[in-house]
Amino acid sequence: xxxxxxxxxxxxxxKGILAADESTGTITKRLEAxxxxxxxxxxxxxxxxxxxxxxxxxxxxxVILYDETVRQDALDGTGMVDLLRRRGIVPGIKVDGGAxxxxxxxxxxxxxxxxxxxxxxxxxxxLGLRFAKWxxxxxxxxDLPTATAVELNAAGQARYxxxxxxxxxxxxxxxxxxxxxxxxxVRSAEVTEEVLAATVEALRRQRVALEGVLVKTNMxxxxxxxxxxxxxxxxxxRTLEVLHRTIPAAVPGIVxxxxxxxxAQANANLDAIARRGPxxxxxxxxxxxxxxxxxxxxxxxxxENVASAQDAFAERLRLTGAANRGEWxxxxxxxxx
Ligand code: 13P
Numbered sequence: 444x445x446x447x448x449x450x451x452x453x454x455x456x457x458k459g460i461l462a463a464d465e466s467t468g469t470i471t472k473r474l475e476a477x478x479x480x481x482x483x484x485x486x487x488x489x490x491x492x493x494x495x496x497x498x499x500x501x502x503x504x505x506v507i508l509y510d511e512t513v514r515q516d517a518l519d520g521t522g523m524v525d526l527l528r529r530r531g532i533v534p535g536i537k538v539d540g541g542a543x544x545x546x547x548x549x550x551x552x553x554x555x556x557x558x559x560x561x562x563x564x565x566x567x568x569x570l571g572l573r574f575a576k577w578x579x580x581x582x583x584x585x586d587l588p589t590a591t592a593v594e595l596n597a598a599g600q601a602r603y604x605x606x607x608x609x610x611x612x613x614x615x616x617x618x619x620x621x622x623x624x625x626x627x628x629v630r631s632a633e634v635t636e637e638v639l640a641a642t643v644e645a646l647r648r649q650r651v652a653l654e655g656v657l658v659k660t661n662m663x664x665x666x667x668x669x670x671x672x673x674x675x676x677x678x679x680x681r682t683l684e685v686l687h688r689t690i691p692a693a694v695p696g697i698v699x700x701x702x703x704x705x706x707a708q709a710n711a712n713l714d715a716i717a718r719r720g721p722x723x724x725x726x727x728x729x730x731x732x733x734x735x736x737x738x739x740x741x742x743x744x745x746x747e748n749v750a751s752a753q754d755a756f757a758e759r760l761r762l763t764g765a766a767n768r769g770e771w772x773x774x775x776x777x778x779x780x
Pocket of ligand 1: 462578617700701702703729730731732733
């Protein structure tokens with residue numbers, strides 16, 4: 444199977460991706476926020492709950508895992524990777540080592556994790572993983588990002604993507620221009636365009652085959668602390684304008700992160716984008732928080748809540764799937780929550 448075929452399989456028939464790949468530090472913060480101690484076992488139980496929810500394979504073509512999960516068994520004794528494969532879901536792996544402070548550039552980050560990555564990819568390919576993710580974080584303000592931060596992060600994405608393709612995995616290239624701050628949507632569009640353009644240019648220079656890449660990006664929205672919040676129509680217009688200007692049609696798919704938007708907002712925006720009709724690439728979702736936040740709080744670590752948490756997850760998938768087809772309504776979202 445070619446990388447292009449794998450990318451298309453993940454996003455076939457309106458399906459999207461679940462990002463269940465929080466690092467131990469990040470999932471610990473999220474579990475503790477709902478009163479659950481973060482241990483290897485609670486992390487395994489929460490992820491098992493998600494992956495064994497009835498019919499998830501109808502909405503999810505891929506799940507991104509964290510290294511710890513890849514090595515764990517589900518509660519029924521099956522390996523987590525096999526569990527997903529048996530359901531017809533393509534398993535993927537987050538391989539970056541996190542965004543760290545960029546020396547000399549206060550407020551900016553650079554993603555680490557290239558050392559030894561070729562060997563890690565060889566192991567992951569052997570474990571049955573078929574795609575990967577690398578996230579870089581771009582700070583947005585009136586002055587940021589600097590050209591240095593944009594270039595270094597784009598170069599990191601390109602080196603990672605080339606290694607992924609060499610090992611036979613589809614790289615998800617995720618440069619996230621973050622939505623914190625009081626900037627308006629025009630600034631968000633400007634930065635997202637600059638970052639995506641630089642990333643695609645770096646991929647080309649690194650001889651990465653665009654046909655075998657998925658791009659994961661933020662929607663173009665107003666900074667969360669901004670006084671003027673753009674609605675879904677403007678978000679859809681500006682997001683698609685930026686994507687049309689920067690992402691070649693050779694790229695098979697673009698997926699959106701939810702980025703801390705509330706669940707309904709993330710879906711209202713995804714729905715408005717889907718309603719604009721067919722695009723040169725498949726457009727879909729790759730959410731963590733907007734899919735998992737609600738089931739995690741319903742679960743709260745208690746065995747007796749597993750069934751209702753799975754119902755909550757199925758409901759989030761149903762609503763996000765509807766948004767991805769341009770069939771979402773605010774009423775259905777309210778009825779579901
Ligand atoms: P959110 O949907 O919570 O933004 O997470 C997606 C993701 O994978 C970020 O890297």
